[in-house]
Amino acid sequence: MTHVTIIGAGAIGVSAAYHLTGQGIDVSVVDKGHVAGETTGKAGGLVFRQLHEPADVRAMGYSIDFFRDLSEEDNHFTYHEVGFLRTGTERERPAFEREVAMQRREGADVRLVEPAEIRDIYPTLSLDGVTVGTYASEDGYADPHTFTTTLLAAAQECGVDYRPGTMVTDIDVSSTPTVETESGTIRTDVVVIAAGPWSHHVAALADVELPVKPYRAQALVTTPVDFEIGTVYDAHEGVYFRSEQSGGLLVGDGTEEVESDPDGYTQTADFEFLVETSDVVEQRLPVDDVGIQNAWAGLCTATPDGRPLVGQPTYEPGGDTGPDGLLVAAGLQGHGFMRSPAVGRAVADIICDGESEYPEWKPSRFDEHPGDFEIEEMLKIDGKHPEME
Ligand SMILES: Cc1cc2nc3c(=O)[nH]c(=O)nc-3n(C[C@H](O)[C@H](O)[C@H](O)COP(=O)(O)OP(=O)(O)OC[C@H]3O[C@@H](n4cnc5c(N)ncnc54)[C@H](O)[C@@H]3O)c2cc1C
Numbered sequence: 408m409t410h411v412t413i414i415g416a417g418a419i420g421v422s423a424a425y426h427l428t429g430q431g432i433d434v435s436v437v438d439k440g441h442v443a444g445e446t447t448g449k450a451g452g453l454v455f456r457q458l459h460e461p462a463d464v465r466a467m468g469y470s471i472d473f474f475r476d477l478s479e480e481d482n483h484f485t486y487h488e489v490g491f492l493r494t495g496t497e498r499e500r501p502a503f504e505r506e507v508a509m510q511r512r513e514g515a516d517v518r519l520v521e522p523a524e525i526r527d528i529y530p531t532l533s534l535d536g537v538t539v540g541t542y543a544s545e546d547g548y549a550d551p552h553t554f555t556t557t558l559l560a561a562a563q564e565c566g567v568d569y570r571p572g573t574m575v576t577d578i579d580v581s582s583t584p585t586v587e588t589e590s591g592t593i594r595t596d597v598v599v600i601a602a603g604p605w606s607h608h609v610a611a612l613a614d615v616e617l618p619v620k621p622y623r624a625q626a627l628v629t630t631p632v633d634f635e636i637g638t639v640y641d642a643h644e645g646v647y648f649r650s651e652q653s654g655g656l657l658v659g660d661g662t663e664e665v666e667s668d669p670d671g672y673t674q675t676a677d678f679e680f681l682v683e684t685s686d687v688v689e690q691r692l693p694v695d696d697v698g699i700q701n702a703w704a705g706l707c708t709a710t711p712d713g714r715p716l717v718g719q720p721t722y723e724p725g726g727d728t729g730p731d732g733l734l735v736a737a738g739l740q741g742h743g744f745m746r747s748p749a750v751g752r753a754v755a756d757i758i759c760d761g762e763s764e765y766p767e768w769k770p771s772r773f774d775e776h777p778g779d780f781e782i783e784e785m786l787k788i789d790g791k792h793p794e795m796e
Contacts, residue, residue: 410594430758453548457546484550622663
């Protein structure tokens, strides 16, 4: 029987393992720490189809259906379908119009909304300066940690072998693939690198260079407030917020578009981030003085064009086809939790059928080495994707 070793028990690796169950494949998931213990456990849990690329809008169609189904089946996991509003000014209107047209073509139930309608949907939101928005009621949020542990438990019930506390130290894919770990050697048929911000380091163990760079993103949770609000992304200020189950507000973005070392970055939130986001909250919501309950930073992972790398990597970007028996699922930017159902399925499709529904995500798409590249977060509407240029 084919054996697959997945390196990384974040949302991406666990979803890949889950999607491989029932396919007649043996799966091991190894993690140097534990399930959802890194980036996934730090995610804001936003889930939305209002993305810049057709492939992503399609992927989010699959992901939202997956979240809904799991929410119906499982007592622990809940998909909160609270809607998602992006607000902007006349500067954002042309991009909003273009995006909504594309997203609707791809099947998303999203629409342009004018201030009067925004007021009806979000009565607590102050619309000072806001002249336009986009809205989708099927978007929402979920808890990334619960999602990933739930999925892992289901995968383990189907026979997936999960090995926490297992650091991968070497990968040899020159003949029969082997994965060296601090606890011994795993002989396998396919190695999947789903190591989040460490993916570059892990790929280097197999002599593969991945065009990915980790960068910091930040979030905070306020003390409880006396109202509830669905998710809002202020596209002009570049800040998102939504009600948390705790009664507080989750507020985020604070992206730092510079490369960070996954083994040595600042995991606490910056003072500037706390001040700037609190200002936006006080300006937009009936909160006089934001109380901060918790704040943190984690690492997202950027690629040169903002698209993920899902498939067989080349030895170097723009170079020869990489080794057989090696796949990568990384470079999810700030949208890896919500796309994890679709990415996990794509990995399983590549292993079982040789290809996925997302050729746009192939690591071999670079005709030449992109060289050094700038990190750009993908929530903002003037990102790098071709549709936005
Ligand atoms: C503040 C913040 C907010 C975010 N908000 C959202 C959001 O609202 N919605 C959304 O969709 N996304 C969000 N994201 C992005 C999202 O968290 C990531 O895209 C996603 O979690 C990536 O999952 P992953 O499985 O690739 O990586 P990870 O969760 O980091 O998992 C990788 C795993 O690989 C393991 N590993 C690494 N090296 C080795 C090794 N050598 N041997 C063994 N194991 C190894 C690590 O221990 C880790 O557990 C946010 C990120 C941050 C930081």
